[in-house]
Amino acid sequence: MSRSHVSRRDFFKRTATGAAVLALGATRSIASRLDPFTFGLCADVHQDVMHDATERMAVFVRAMNERQASFIAQLGDFCIPKEGNRRFLDTFHSFEGPHYHVLGNHDTDSDNLTKSGYSQKETRAFWGMPGNYYSFVHGGIRFIVLDGNDRPEDWGTDYPRHIGEPQRQWLDAELTRTEEPVVVLSHQGAEHPEGIDNGATVRSILEKANRNAGFQRVLACFSGHHHLNYYTEVGSIPYVQVNSMSYFWVGEECQNFAYPAHIHAANPMLEFTAPYRDPLWTTVTVDPAAGEIHIEGRTSVWAGASPEELGYQSPPSRRRGMSPRVDERILDFTAPA
Secondary structure, three states: OEEEEOOOOOOOOOOOHHHHHHHHHHHHHHHHOOOOEEEEEEOOOOOOOOOOHHHHHHHHHHHHHHHOOOEEEEOOOOOOOOHHHHHHHHHHHOOOOOEEEOOOOOOOOOOOOOOOOOOHHHHHHHHOOOOOOEEEEEOOEEEEEOOOEEOOOOOOOOOOOEOOHHHHHHHHHHHHHOOOOEEEEEOOOOOOOOOOOOHHHHHHHHHHHHHHHOOOOEEEEEEOOOOOOEEEEEOOEEEEEOOOOOEEEOOOOOOOOOOOHHHHHHOHHHHHEEEEOOOOOEEEEEEOOOOEEEEOOEEOOEOOOOOOOOOOOOOHHHOOOOOOEEOOEEEEOOOOO
16 A cells, blocks of 8 residues: 655745645645545446446446445546447446546547447437536535547547647636635546646646645546556646556557457457456545545456566556556645645
8 A cells, every 4th residue: 555645845835834834724624624425436447348348337336336435437438329338338327326427538439330430429418428527526525527538739640638728728717716625537647648648737727726725725636548557646736547447458469368259259359458357446535534535456367368478568658557456545635744
């Protein structure tokens, strides 16, 4: 288990003792207004690749119902909006509480019947999303859902991974007009070199919110997309990557036949993955009394060969966090400098 103390030092640019005491008091005051609660997060289930995605989702939802989680959210690369995915979607929506969606880059892919793919509007309608980006409040925390799939002006043919000016203006206004502490949910990470391509600009908006508040207002940012298990801190904001529920992508250079032939025949993209035997997710608990966010871990094993055994050559951006697990972590958001 790793314990990450989020320091006040970076937020206090003034050296007067009174100012520091005032800011720390504000932080404690915010913590005292939070309710203790638990929520579930999953990412990159890839119903349109993984043959048993519905069964994996059922395990997650059953566990969250048993835990009486306050809500669940999926962080993108969930399913395309075709009727054949209705059972999978209904399984997620069978959770006995609110459920939230984040758009991933693969959620508008083609299914060969719709060769040009689907629109984001079609995906939102199928899932029941209120918009590409939005916010909601639970337990005194404002959860901000971002859409990292905006198209920049110089966009080519690859999947876009951008947050455009209108969305950035909305994010800044959302942070300016509200006072709750914030947790950000996105598909692509704003801190990862292969994540949001203007991540530095997005991070600057979040860091400005911390400076303006005089304390750590942005408690954590959770993302998926990279199918990795890692944590990092940038500008004193914790960025947590939630591993895929299903697999690590190894690509066409590393075919992997982890399942019987008939399963691969029916799911042709599956051979380009290193699947996890068991579904991965995380359960997050907000503990205001301790001033902590507790991220629970889960461990599986590779189903079939590991990426290393397949000869997968890991680029620098993936050399850490490539594992069939989600690590337990504690984010401390009230530790004084």
